[in-house]
Amino acid sequence: xxxxxxxxxxxxxxxxxxxxxxxxxxxxxxxxxxxxxxxxxxxxxxxxxxxxxxxxxxxxxxxxxxxxxxxxxxxxxxxxxxxxxxxxxxxxxxxxxxxxxxxxxxxxxxxxxxxxxxxxxxxxxxxxxxxxxxxxxxxx
Numbered sequence: 001x002x003x004x005x006x007x008x009x010x011x012x013x014x015x016x017x018x019x020x021x022x023x024x025x026x027x028x029x030x031x032x033x034x035x036x037x038x039x040x041x042x043x044x045x046x047x048x049x050x051x052x053x054x055x056x057x058x059x060x061x062x063x064x065x066x067x068x069x070x071x072x073x074x075x076x077x078x079x080x081x082x083x084x085x086x087x088x089x090x091x092x093x094x095x096x097x098x099x100x101x102x103x104x105x106x107x108x109x110x111x112x113x114x115x116x117x118x119x120x121x122x123x124x125x126x127x128x129x130x131x132x133x134x135x136x137x138x139x140x
Contacts, residue, residue, distance in 0.1 A: 001130050019049060041090075051101070055088040058103065058124045062086075065125075066110060066118030073114055081109040103128065 011026035016035070020043065024032040033053075037043020063084045070079035085106045093100035107115045119125045126132075 002133055051088040051090050055086040059084040059086040061124045062122045065122035069117040069121050078110050083108045
Protein backbone atom coordinates (compact mmCIF):
# COMPACT_ATOMS: atom_id res chain seq x y z
CA UNK A 1 0.00 0.00 0.00
CA UNK A 2 1.23 3.46 -0.86
CA UNK A 3 0.44 6.23 1.61
CA UNK A 4 -1.25 9.42 0.48
CA UNK A 5 0.32 11.32 3.39
CA UNK A 6 2.13 10.71 6.67
CA UNK A 7 0.06 11.35 9.83
CA UNK A 8 2.77 10.06 12.18
CA UNK A 9 6.29 8.72 11.77
CA UNK A 10 8.07 6.55 14.33
CA UNK A 11 11.87 6.58 14.27
CA UNK A 12 14.13 3.91 15.73
CA UNK A 13 17.82 3.00 15.62
CA UNK A 14 19.44 -0.37 16.26
CA UNK A 15 23.11 -0.66 17.28
CA UNK A 16 25.47 -3.35 18.40
CA UNK A 17 25.24 -6.93 17.26
CA UNK A 18 21.69 -6.85 15.89
CA UNK A 19 19.78 -9.30 18.04
CA UNK A 20 22.36 -8.80 20.81
CA UNK A 21 22.53 -5.03 20.75
CA UNK A 22 20.31 -2.09 21.52
CA UNK A 23 17.31 -0.48 19.89
CA UNK A 24 15.99 2.95 20.78
CA UNK A 25 13.36 5.36 19.62
CA UNK A 26 14.59 8.64 18.23
CA UNK A 27 12.07 10.94 19.89
CA UNK A 28 11.51 12.87 23.11
CA UNK A 29 10.39 9.78 25.04
CA UNK A 30 13.71 8.08 24.31
CA UNK A 31 12.65 4.46 24.79
CA UNK A 32 15.76 2.24 24.85
CA UNK A 33 15.66 -1.56 24.96
CA UNK A 34 18.44 -4.10 25.28
CA UNK A 35 18.15 -6.81 22.66
CA UNK A 36 19.06 -10.43 23.26
CA UNK A 37 18.71 -13.60 21.25
CA UNK A 38 15.92 -15.82 22.64
CA UNK A 39 17.01 -19.02 24.38
CA UNK A 40 15.20 -21.09 21.73
CA UNK A 41 17.61 -19.61 19.17
CA UNK A 42 20.70 -20.26 21.30
CA UNK A 43 20.83 -16.98 23.19
CA UNK A 44 20.65 -16.02 26.84
CA UNK A 45 17.09 -14.73 26.52
CA UNK A 46 17.86 -11.85 28.86
CA UNK A 47 16.48 -9.04 26.71
CA UNK A 48 13.89 -8.16 24.11
CA UNK A 49 13.79 -9.34 20.49
CA UNK A 50 12.22 -8.01 17.28
CA UNK A 51 9.49 -10.66 17.18
CA UNK A 52 8.37 -9.84 20.72
CA UNK A 53 8.26 -6.13 19.87
CA UNK A 54 6.31 -6.84 16.67
CA UNK A 55 3.81 -9.01 18.59
CA UNK A 56 3.30 -6.24 21.13
CA UNK A 57 2.84 -3.58 18.48
CA UNK A 58 0.43 -5.71 16.47
CA UNK A 59 -1.69 -6.52 19.55
CA UNK A 60 -1.97 -2.85 20.49
CA UNK A 61 -2.70 -1.76 16.91
CA UNK A 62 -5.42 -4.36 16.36
CA UNK A 63 -7.05 -3.56 19.70
CA UNK A 64 -7.14 0.13 18.74
CA UNK A 65 -8.63 -0.72 15.34
CA UNK A 66 -11.35 -2.87 16.94
CA UNK A 67 -12.21 -0.06 19.33
CA UNK A 68 -12.18 2.48 16.47
CA UNK A 69 -14.63 0.53 14.27
CA UNK A 70 -16.88 -0.46 17.18
CA UNK A 71 -18.84 2.81 16.79
CA UNK A 72 -19.97 1.74 13.32
CA UNK A 73 -21.56 -1.39 14.81
CA UNK A 74 -22.95 0.21 17.98
CA UNK A 75 -20.64 -1.98 20.08
CA UNK A 76 -18.42 0.55 21.85
CA UNK A 77 -19.10 -0.90 25.31
CA UNK A 78 -18.28 -4.42 24.05
CA UNK A 79 -15.01 -3.21 22.49
CA UNK A 80 -13.84 -1.64 25.76
CA UNK A 81 -13.47 -5.17 27.15
CA UNK A 82 -11.65 -6.62 24.17
CA UNK A 83 -8.28 -8.31 24.71
CA UNK A 84 -5.91 -9.17 21.84
CA UNK A 85 -3.35 -11.98 22.14
CA UNK A 86 -0.68 -12.28 19.44
CA UNK A 87 1.99 -14.85 18.71
CA UNK A 88 4.69 -14.06 16.18
CA UNK A 89 6.54 -17.20 15.11
CA UNK A 90 10.00 -17.07 13.54
CA UNK A 91 11.04 -20.10 11.53
CA UNK A 92 12.23 -21.51 8.24
CA UNK A 93 9.73 -21.09 5.41
CA UNK A 94 8.73 -24.22 3.48
CA UNK A 95 9.71 -22.96 0.02
CA UNK A 96 12.45 -20.39 0.64
CA UNK A 97 15.80 -19.90 2.33
CA UNK A 98 16.39 -18.05 5.58
CA UNK A 99 13.68 -17.18 8.05
CA UNK A 100 10.08 -15.97 7.85
CA UNK A 101 7.30 -14.89 10.19
CA UNK A 102 3.91 -16.39 10.89
CA UNK A 103 1.34 -14.57 13.03
CA UNK A 104 -1.50 -16.00 15.11
CA UNK A 105 -4.05 -13.76 16.83
CA UNK A 106 -6.85 -14.52 19.27
CA UNK A 107 -9.32 -11.84 20.36
CA UNK A 108 -11.57 -12.16 23.36
CA UNK A 109 -14.49 -10.06 24.56
CA UNK A 110 -15.97 -9.19 21.14
CA UNK A 111 -17.83 -11.01 18.39
CA UNK A 112 -16.40 -12.15 15.05
CA UNK A 113 -18.04 -9.28 13.12
CA UNK A 114 -16.09 -6.73 15.15
CA UNK A 115 -12.88 -8.77 14.97
CA UNK A 116 -13.15 -8.94 11.17
CA UNK A 117 -13.86 -5.21 10.86
CA UNK A 118 -10.94 -4.34 13.15
CA UNK A 119 -8.62 -6.69 11.26
CA UNK A 120 -9.65 -5.04 7.98
CA UNK A 121 -8.93 -1.56 9.40
CA UNK A 122 -5.69 -2.35 11.28
CA UNK A 123 -2.53 -0.95 9.60
CA UNK A 124 -0.47 -3.97 10.71
CA UNK A 125 -3.03 -6.35 9.21
CA UNK A 126 -3.14 -4.32 6.01
CA UNK A 127 0.65 -4.30 5.71
CA UNK A 128 0.83 -8.07 6.05
CA UNK A 129 -2.17 -8.79 3.80
CA UNK A 130 -1.56 -6.21 1.09
CA UNK A 131 2.10 -5.35 1.40
CA UNK A 132 3.76 -2.14 2.49
CA UNK A 133 6.14 0.17 0.70
CA UNK A 134 9.63 -0.57 2.05
CA UNK A 135 12.57 1.57 0.99
CA UNK A 136 16.06 0.54 2.13
CA UNK A 137 18.89 2.94 1.31
CA UNK A 138 22.41 3.76 2.45
CA UNK A 139 22.59 6.64 4.96
CA UNK A 140 25.52 8.99 4.70
